[in-house]
Amino acid sequence: MLSYDANPVLAEAADVSRELARTRRVAAGGTSPRAALAADAQQALEGRLQALYDDPESREIIDRALTERAATLRAAVTAWRATLAARELRQQAAAVATDAARDGRSLIQAEALLVATLHGRADRIEADRELALQDRLTTEEARDGALAALAAIRVREARAQLRRGLLLTGQMRAIIAEATPALTRGEPLLLLGETGGAKTALAEYLSRVELGSEPELVSGYGDITSSQLIGSHELRSDGGATVSVFVPGPLLRAMTEGRPVILDEVNAMPAEFLKRLNRILQLRPGQSFAVQENNGEAVEIAQGFAILATANEQTPHRYRGIDRMSAELVNRFGANSYRVHYPDAGLEYTDAPRENALLAAAAIADASGNVPLPTDDLERVARAAFISQQVFAGAHGEGFGRFVSTEREIDGRPGLEESVLAPRTLVAIVQKVAGSAGQVTLDHALSRFVDGVMHAEDRQVLSLILRSQGFLAAARVPAN
Known part of the structure; x- marks a missing residue:
């Protein structure tokens, strides 16, 4: 395969093509002076490309490079399709477990066999993908080109994921696959980790994508009260008279509407509320909750309600206003506590992040x-x-x-x-x-x-x- 860097004709063609693509975007911006300037530059760049292609020797080099490039891209696209196929099989396996969890039961033998079969097929597809790349691309340069093309495809996918709120790294996919069945049963979830590690973004993704509901989001701070979270009475005017009306807070709204609630930085919330939370974490959809703030009136918890809590590490002098969560509170989350590590955790300092x-x-x-x-x-x-x-x-x-x-x-x-x-x-x-x-x-x-x-x-x-x-x-x- 011809190198775009080593061959001056290809290097010039690649540079002009990149600049032409950028210039066309500016030229399409309307009738501003900058757009007019870009239009003139576009015409000049198109002329340079045409001049290269009009030269017989350059045309042969470019055509041969494009043919080889097309073969490399086809191999990369085939490998990417295999990646997506294997991922889809693993998602199907996870969906089987999630459906069983939603029904409140364990997998029957046939379902367990199906899950194992789906994972086995995914493993074979991934192994065949690597062998196919080696067989179709016989030179190291061609394989490097395919890997570069795959990297560009992955960047586009990652860009789309970020715009949806979360980069789906291996760590994130693993947590999502394991946590979703429990959340569908209404079990609480705790995400622990250092600042900036995407704990809140993960909680929002689980709520919106996996549970299919817009969450109530409550940010932790030291002087928030139980009534602000659960609800309180307010005085309102009604026909010339002043009446007391109970107004549900975000936690109660989530319960009654069957939506998840995210308690962000739960260990920054006051002890008064965390004591109430101990009891609330034991509730599940279908059960009732006696609202003390509304004279003990009971509300039924709708299907779809779940609590997702995030907490920063309890490190001295690092996070202001953060208290250590009691063992009693942590135990309420059971096995649904996940430590969210920074990206590339576990690598050596010399490894590629x-x-x-x-x-x-x-x-x-x-x-x-x-x-x-x-x-x-x-x-x-x-x-x-x-x-x-x-x-x-x-x-x-x-x-x-x-x-x-x-x-x-x-x-x-x-x-x-x-x-x-x-x-x-x-x-x-x-x-x-x-x-x-x-x-x-x-x-x-x-x-x-x-x-x-x-x-x-x-x-x-x-x-x-x-x-x-x-x-x-x-x-x-x-x-x-």
Whole structure:
């Protein structure tokens, strides 16, 4: 296969084609001066491409490259279809378990056999996919091209997932598959993890996509009261008279309407409410709840109600207003407690952080999967984010000592106390750079992020991590 980088004709054709695609989008913007300028540039670029193709030698090179490229893309599309087919089989298997859970029963023998069969077929499809790629693409360059095409397809899929609210990594898919049957029975769910790890996004996805209902969302804060969550009486005017009317709160609305409720940062809620929550977590659809705020009037809990709670890790000096949840409260969630790790958790510090890189690329990709930042920049910032996440989470793997003071390592404390390049922070930074039309560099945006860190030692550690990936080369070490 001809290399677009090594062959000057192909390199020029590829550069002109990319610029032409961008120029056409601007030219389609109407009659503004910029659109008129782009229209002129479009005509010039089309002329350059035509001139290349009019030359017989160049035309032969381009046609041969396009033929080989088409074969590579066909192989990539075939592999992607196999990926989707295997995923669909696994989703069918999960749906069998979910349907049984919705009926309040375990799998019958025939269903268990069906689930095993579906997973077995998915395993075979995935194995055949890898063999087919090797058989159809005989050169290393062709296989690399197919993998690059598959990566672009994956970026487009990830972009669509992010626009729906959640990047479906392997971790997220596993939690969704296991948690959904329990949620359909009305069992409560607890998602634990560090800040910015997509706990709330996962809870919203489970509510909207898996349960099919718009959730009630309650954000935790220290002075919220039980009456604000469950409901309270209000004075209203009725025909010239003032009457007391009971107004249901978000928790009671979710119960009566058969919708999930998300208690975000539940461990920031006051102890008064958490004591009430102990009892509420035991309720299931079909049962009744006596509303103390409404003179004990009982309401029947509709099918579809479930409680999804999120909680930040209980780490000293990190999350203000966070209390340790009692063992009694945690036990109410039973086996439905899930720790949501940062992307790429479990990798060594030297491994490629593919999930962080995919997240960064998908956050700024266009509808065709084109990413406006250089691949090297995205890989370096993704690795910096990954390292900071592992240091923040206290993952003492090989390489941890490079970014942690001896005192902290001996004390078993995380290398970062309060700040981290969390997934949502990574997204915000690359979006700022990509949306600046070249006015803001990635290095500058990362410098701004570090400057905004209030904790002096965290600034030092983050600067060290970023410099290890080639950023902040000219930056001074932040002073204590």
